Amino acid sequence: MRTSFGERMLDLIVSGFLWGIRILIVSVIVIGTIGTLRTGQYTSEQWIDFVVFGVAQGSIYALIALGYTMVYGILRMINFAHGDIFMTGAFGAYFIATWLTNTGFVDANPVLGLLIPILFAMGIAAAIAMLVERIAYRPLRGAPRLVPLISAIGASFFLEYAFRGFFGPGKYAYPPIKALEGSWEIFGIGILKVQIVVTIAAFIMMAILYFIVMFTKVGKAMRAVSENKDTAALMGIDVNRIIVSTFALGAAMAGAAGVLFSLVYRQIDFFMGFTPGIKAFTAAVLGGIGNIPGAMVGGLVLGVFESIGPSLFLEGLGITRPYQLKDAIAYTMLVMILLFRPSGILGERLTTKKA
Amino acid sequence: MSKRLFAVLSVLVLASMLFAACAPKATEAPVPATEAPEATEAPEATEAPAMYECTDPLGCVKIASDEPLHIAYWGVLSGADGSLGEDSKRGVEIAIDDKGGKLLGHDILLTTEDALCTPEGGATAASKLATDTSIVALVGSSCSDETVGGVATLTNAGLTTVSPSNTRPSLSAPDRGPDYDGYLRTAHSDAFQGKAVAEFAYNFLGVRKAATIHDGSAYAQALQQVFADNFVALGGEIVAQEAVAKDATDMKPVLTTIASKGPEFLYYPVFVAVGGYITAQVRDVAGLEEVKLAGSDGIFTADFLKASGPNVKGVYLSSPDFSAFTGDYAGFITKHQAKYGGSTLSTFHAHAYDAANIIFAAIEKVAVVEADGTIYIPRTALREAIYATVDFAGITGNLSCSASGDCGAPVIAMYEVMNDDPASWNPADAANPNPKKVWP
Numbered sequence: 001m002r003t004s005f006g007e008r009m010l011d012l013i014v015s016g017f018l019w020g021i022r023i024l025i026v027s028v029i030v031i032g033t034i035g036t037l038r039t040g041q042y043t044s045e046q047w048i049d050f051v052v053f054g055v056a057q058g059s060i061y062a063l064i065a066l067g068y069t070m071v072y073g074i075l076r077m078i079n080f081a082h083g084d085i086f087m088t089g090a091f092g093a094y095f096i097a098t099w100l101t102n103t104g105f106v107d108a109n110p111v112l113g114l115l116i117p118i119l120f121a122m123g124i125a126a127a128i129a130m131l132v133e134r135i136a137y138r139p140l141r142g143a144p145r146l147v148p149l150i151s152a153i154g155a156s157f158f159l160e161y162a163f164r165g166f167f168g169p170g171k172y173a174y175p176p177i178k179a180l181e182g183s184w185e186i187f188g189i190g191i192l193k194v195q196i197v198v199t200i201a202a203f204i205m206m207a208i209l210y211f212i213v214m215f216t217k218v219g220k221a222m223r224a225v226s227e228n229k230d231t232a233a234l235m236g237i238d239v240n241r242i243i244v245s246t247f248a249l250g251a252a253m254a255g256a257a258g259v260l261f262s263l264v265y266r267q268i269d270f271f272m273g274f275t276p277g278i279k280a281f282t283a284a285v286l287g288g289i290g291n292i293p294g295a296m297v298g299g300l301v302l303g304v305f306e307s308i309g310p311s312l313f314l315e316g317l318g319i320t321r322p323y324q325l326k327d328a329i330a331y332t333m334l335v336m337i338l339l340f341r342p343s344g345i346l347g348e349r350l351t352t353k354k355a
Numbered sequence: 356m357s358k359r360l361f362a363v364l365s366v367l368v369l370a371s372m373l374f375a376a377c378a379p380k381a382t383e384a385p386v387p388a389t390e391a392p393e394a395t396e397a398p399e400a401t402e403a404p405a406m407y408e409c410t411d412p413l414g415c416v417k418i419a420s421d422e423p424l425h426i427a428y429w430g431v432l433s434g435a436d437g438s439l440g441e442d443s444k445r446g447v448e449i450a451i452d453d454k455g456g457k458l459l460g461h462d463i464l465l466t467t468e469d470a471l472c473t474p475e476g477g478a479t480a481a482s483k484l485a486t487d488t489s490i491v492a493l494v495g496s497s498c499s500d501e502t503v504g505g506v507a508t509l510t511n512a513g514l515t516t517v518s519p520s521n522t523r524p525s526l527s528a529p530d531r532g533p534d535y536d537g538y539l540r541t542a543h544s545d546a547f548q549g550k551a552v553a554e555f556a557y558n559f560l561g562v563r564k565a566a567t568i569h570d571g572s573a574y575a576q577a578l579q580q581v582f583a584d585n586f587v588a589l590g591g592e593i594v595a596q597e598a599v600a601k602d603a604t605d606m607k608p609v610l611t612t613i614a615s616k617g618p619e620f621l622y623y624p625v626f627v628a629v630g631g632y633i634t635a636q637v638r639d640v641a642g643l644e645e646v647k648l649a650g651s652d653g654i655f656t657a658d659f660l661k662a663s664g665p666n667v668k669g670v671y672l673s674s675p676d677f678s679a680f681t682g683d684y685a686g687f688i689t690k691h692q693a694k695y696g697g698s699t700l701s702t703f704h705a706h707a708y709d710a711a712n713i714i715f716a717a718i719e720k721v722a723v724v725e726a727d728g729t730i731y732i733p734r735t736a737l738r739e740a741i742y743a744t745v746d747f748a749g750i751t752g753n754l755s756c757s758a759s760g761d762c763g764a765p766v767i768a769m770y771e772v773m774n775d776d777p778a779s780w781n782p783a784d785a786a787n788p789n790p791k792k793v794w795p
Contacts, residue, residue: 042615049641053607169437171631171662192639265604266635267662269435269628275602307608315612321598323609324571 018339025336028317035316042311048189050308056195056264058303059202063257064280065287065295066209067129067250073226073290074246077145080152081132082254083277084159085125089255090268091163092124093117094174097259101175110179114197118259125255126248128159133247138240163270171269174262198260205256206296209249213292222246226290279306282334288344297345306330407723411733413513416491420728423464425489426714429480429505430497430520431472435628438658440470440497442700443519446707447494449690450715458715459722459730470496472626474504474573481505485512491732492516492714492741494707498626499523499573502538510537513734515741517541517714517762519707522548522652523577527761539741539756541706541713541749543675543765545574548651549581549624551767552673556620557589559769559794560647566595566618568609568633570625578624578651594618599629606636614642624651624673631662638666649673655770655790656701657780665775672790674702675751676768677783682750688783698781706763709749713762717741769794 036042042050064086071079097117100106106113136155140148180197183190213219224232225242233239261276262268279302287298309329314322337345409415418424428447430440444467451463466487470480477496484490485508493509493516496502502521509516510533518526518540525531527544556562565586569575576598583593594616597609610633613621621643623633630650637643649671650659660667677684684705691699717740723731744762747754752764770782770790779789 042612045641046611046615049611050608053605053611057605169433169435170658171435171627173631173635173662173664176664190641194639261604265632266664267604267628267631271434272604275604307605310608311612321596323603323612324598324600326603326608327600 022336022339025332029313032313032316035318036312037316039316041315045189047308048191050311051304052191052195054304054307055300056198056303057307058283058300059199059206060257060261060264060299061276061280061283061303062296062299063202063205063253063260064276065284065299066206066253066292068281068284069287069289069292069295070213070222070246070250072284073292074222074243075137075141075148077137077148078152078281079137079247079250080149080277081136081155081159082129082250083273083275083280084156084163085129085132085251085273086254086258086261086276086280087163087268087270087273088128088159088258089121089125089251090174090258090262090272091167091270092255093121093259093262094172094268096120097262098175101177106175107178110177113177114180114201114263118201118256121255121259122252123255125251125258129247129251129254130244132159133244138243160270160273167270169270171267174266174268176266177263180263194263198264201260202257205253209253210292212249218242218245279330282330286334286337286344288346291344291346294344294346301345302330302333305333407725407731409731409733411735413734413738415734416489416732418461418489418730418732420460422489423462424458424718424730425464425466425487425491426711427466427468427484427487427490427493427495429468429470429477429484429493429495429516430501431476432467432469434471435658435662436472436498436626436653438627438656438700439472439520439653439703442656443494443497443703443707445691445695445700446519446704446709447711449687449694449704450708450711452690452694453712454715458718459724460728461730466490468495470498470501470505472498472501472572474500477501477504477506478508479505481508485509485514490514491718492737494519494710494714496521497703499526499577502526503573506538507534510534513537515539515714515734515738517710517741519710520652520703521574523573524581525577527757527759529759531759535760537738539760539762541710541751541754541762542703543763543767544761545578545581545651547765548673548767549578550585552622552624552649552651552769553582553585553589553591555671555673555769555794556622556647556649557586557591560620562591562620562647564592564594564616564618565620565622566597566613566616567593568597568599568613568621568623568625568629570601570603570629571598572601572626574653575623575625579622582622582624601626601629603629604632606633607640610637610640610643614640617642618646620647620649622649624653626653627656627658627662630654630659631664634659634663634666634670647671649769652702655782657698657777658700660772660775660780661777663775667772667775670772671793672770672772673767674770674782675706676766676792677705678792679752679766679768680705680750681752681764682748684750684783687750698783705750709747709751709754709762712749713741713744713747713754713756716747717744768792 067082132155136151137148140151180194183192221237221242225239229239283298283302284295287294306326310322428444432440468480470476497520499521515537520542521540522542522545524544524546567579569579595613651673655672655674720740721736742756744756754762756762771793773789773791782788
C-alpha cells in the first residue's frame with residue numbers, strides 16, 4: 001500500500017524524535033560519567049563497593065522478579081500482590097530468626113541460623129501465595145485481563161493491612177547474624193560478608209529454580225502450560241495444579257528474597273514490599289517479561305545502575321543530592337531499554353521453549 | 356509485543372492512580388456525623404428573643420446547652436511515624452481529662468484525623484475537618500509537611516490550629532503570609548534546634564567536618580540547613596549535604612559517597628524509617644566506622660531503636676530539654692502512666708498538653724454564655740485570644756505567643772542512646788534514663 005507524503009513525513013518526524021531522545025539520554029550519561037571521573041572523587045575501592053552493593057540489591061530484585069515473570073509467562077497476568085508476598089516471607093522469618101537468635105542458636109550454628117528462616121519464609125510465602133491464587137485469582141481465570149489485575153491490587157492491599165493489623169504499623173529490626181558481620185578480603189578488597197552471602201544465596205536459589213523449570217517434570221509441564229493451556233490440558237497436564245505450583249515456586253523465591261533483604265537492610269514493616277515489588281516488576285520488564293534468565297539479568301542490571309548511577313553520571317552533571325533521584329534512574333532506564341529494545345534485554349519469550 | 360507492554364504500563368499507571376486515590380479514602384470511615392450543626396440550626400429560630408448577635412467576621416460557633424464542645428486533633432496516627440502523632444494526641448487527651456472532660460459546662464468532644472505525615476495527607480485531613488462547622492479549634496499537625504499542605508484550608512475556614520510538634524522554621528517566620536493566620540505552635544522552631552546541634556557538635560564533641568542527610572521532607576531539609584549554616588558560622592566545615600527518597604532502603608551508596616568526603620560527624624534529622632536504615636547500615640561502610648551520629652526530635656522515640664538495631668547505641672538525639680520544663684512535668688508523666696501504661700512514645704506530649712490548654716484558656720476568655728447554657732464562640736476573637744497568650748504557665752515553660760505564631764519556650768538538649776533495647780526507652784527515668792541527657 002502506498003502511503004501518502006504526509007504519513008511518511010510523520011513517520012520520519014516520530015522516528016527522528018525517538019532517535020533524538022536516545023541520543024540525548026546516551027550523551028547525558030556519557031557527559032556525566034566523564035565529568036565524575038575527571039573529578040576523581042572516588043577511589044577504585046569505592047567504585048567496587050558501589051557495584052557490590054548494586055549486585056546484592058540486584059540479586060534480591062531478580063529473585064522477586066522471577067515470580068512476576070513466571071506468573072506472567074503462564075497466565076499473562078501481573079501478580080500485583082507479589083511484592084507483599086515478599087513482605088510476608090520477611091515477617092515470617094523475622095519471628096523465627098528473632099527466636100533463634102535469642103536462644104543463642106544462630107550464634108552456635110550460623111549456617112542453620114540462616115537456612116531455617118529462609119526455608120520458613122519460603123514456606124509461609126508459598127502458602128499465602130497459594131491461598132491468594134485460590135481465593136483471588138482462580139475464580140477470575142476466564143474474566144477479561146483487567147479483572148484479575150484489579151483483584152491482585154485488592155489482594156495486595158489486603159495483605160498489607162492484614163499484616164498491619166496483626167503486627168502494627170511500626171518497624172522491626174531484623175536480628176543480624178553475628179557470623180556475617182565484618183568483611184572478607186577478596187583480591188585485597190574488603191567486601192561485606194553479608195553482601196557476599198546474600199548474593200551467593202540468591203544465585204543458588206535462581207539456579208535451583210532454573211533447574212526445576214528446565215529439567216523436571218513439573219517444569220516441563222509449566223513450560224507446556226505457558227505455551228498453550230488448552231493443548232497442555234489435552235496432553236493430560238492438570239493445568240490448575242501447574243498454575244498453583246508456579247505461584248508457589250515464585251512466592252518461595254520472593255520469601256527467600258524477603259529474608260535476604262532483611263539481612264542486608266535489617267528493617268521490616270508491613271509496607272516494605274511495595275517499592276521492591278515495583279522495582280522487581282521493572283526488572284522483569286527490563287529483562288523481557290516472561291523470560292526467566294531475563295528476570296535475573298534485569299534485576300542485576302537495575303540494582304547495579306541504581307547503586308552506581310547517582311554518583312557516576314548524576315554527580316558529574318553537577319546535580320546536587322543525586323541519591324534522591326535513584327528511582328528516577330531506575331525508571332528512566334526502563335524507558336530507555338524499551339526505546340532501544342522494546343521486548344527487554346533478553347527479549348520476551350512467551351510461547352517459545354522457555355517458560 | 357510493544358503494544359502489550361504499553362498496555363501493561365498503562366495499566367500500571369492506572370493502578371498507581373488507584374493507589375493514590377485509595378490511600379486517603381481509607382481514613383474516611385470515622386467521619387463524625389456532620390449533621391450536628393444542622394440540628395442546631397433548626398431550633399435557632401424559636402430561641403429568637405434573647406439571641407446573641409454574632410458580629411464576628413469569621414462567624415461564631417454556637418453550642419446548644421446539650422451539645423459537646425468540639426475540638427479536633429490532626430496529625431500522623433499511622434505508618435512508621437505514627438508514634439509521633441499518637442504521643443501528642445495523648446497529651447491532648449490528658450489535658451481534657453485535667454479539665455474533667457468539661458469546658459464551660461459542656462463535654463469536650465475530641466475528633467482525630469490522620470494526616471499521614473505528608474502534604475497530601477495534611478491537605479486531606481484539613482479539608483475534611485474544615486467542612487465540620489461544629490469544630491471550635493484544633494491541635495496539630497504533627498509533621499511540618501502536613502501543615503504546609505493543610506494550613507491554608509483551615510485558616511480560610513476560620514479555624515485556628517496550634518501545633519505541638521511542627522518545627523520547620525518558616526512556619527512561624529514573620530513573612531509566612533496570610534494563609535498562616537490561623538496557625539500557631541508550642542513546639543520550638545528548628546532555628547533553635549539546628550543551632551543547638553551545631554554548637555553541641557562543634558564545642559562539645561569537638562568535630563570540625565560534618566555531613567548531613569535529609570529525606571526531602573520540609574522538616575529535615577530545613578533543619579539540616581540550619582545546622583549546616585550554624586556549623587559553618589562556628590568555623591566548621593560541611594563536607595557533604597546529601598538527600599535520599601523517603602522510601603529509600605539501600606543507604607550504602609549514599610553513605611559511600613559521604614565516606615569519600617571524610618566527615619567526623621553525620622547528622623540526619625529525618626524520621627524513623629530512613630533514620631533506622633541509615634543507622635543500621637552506616638557502620639558497614641568503609642570510612643564511616645567511627646563517625647559520630649546524630650539525629651533530632653523526629654527520631655526521638657523507642658520506634659527508632661526498634662528500627663535501627665544494635666548500631667543505635669551511642670547515637671545522639673536532640674530534643675526539647677525535659678529537665679528544663681518548669682511546670683509539673685512529673686505530674687503529667689504520672690497521669691500518662693496511669694492512663695496508658697508504659698513510658699511516653701515520643702517528644703511532644705507536653706507541648707500538645709500545653710497547646711490544648713492554651714486553646715481552652717482562650718475559649719474560656721472569649722465564649723459568650725447564654726442563660727440557658729448555650730454558648731457562642733466568635734472565631735476571630737478566639738484566634739486573637741490565642742495569639743494574645745502571655746506568660747501562660749504550661750508544663751514546657753512560661754509560654755507567650757509571638758505575632759507570627761511562636762508560643763514555644765525553646766530549650767534544646769542533646770541525649771545519647773545508652774541501650775538498644777526499645778523496652779528500655781525512658782528519657783524521664785531518674786536513675787537509668789535511656790536516652791540520657793549529655794548536653795548542655
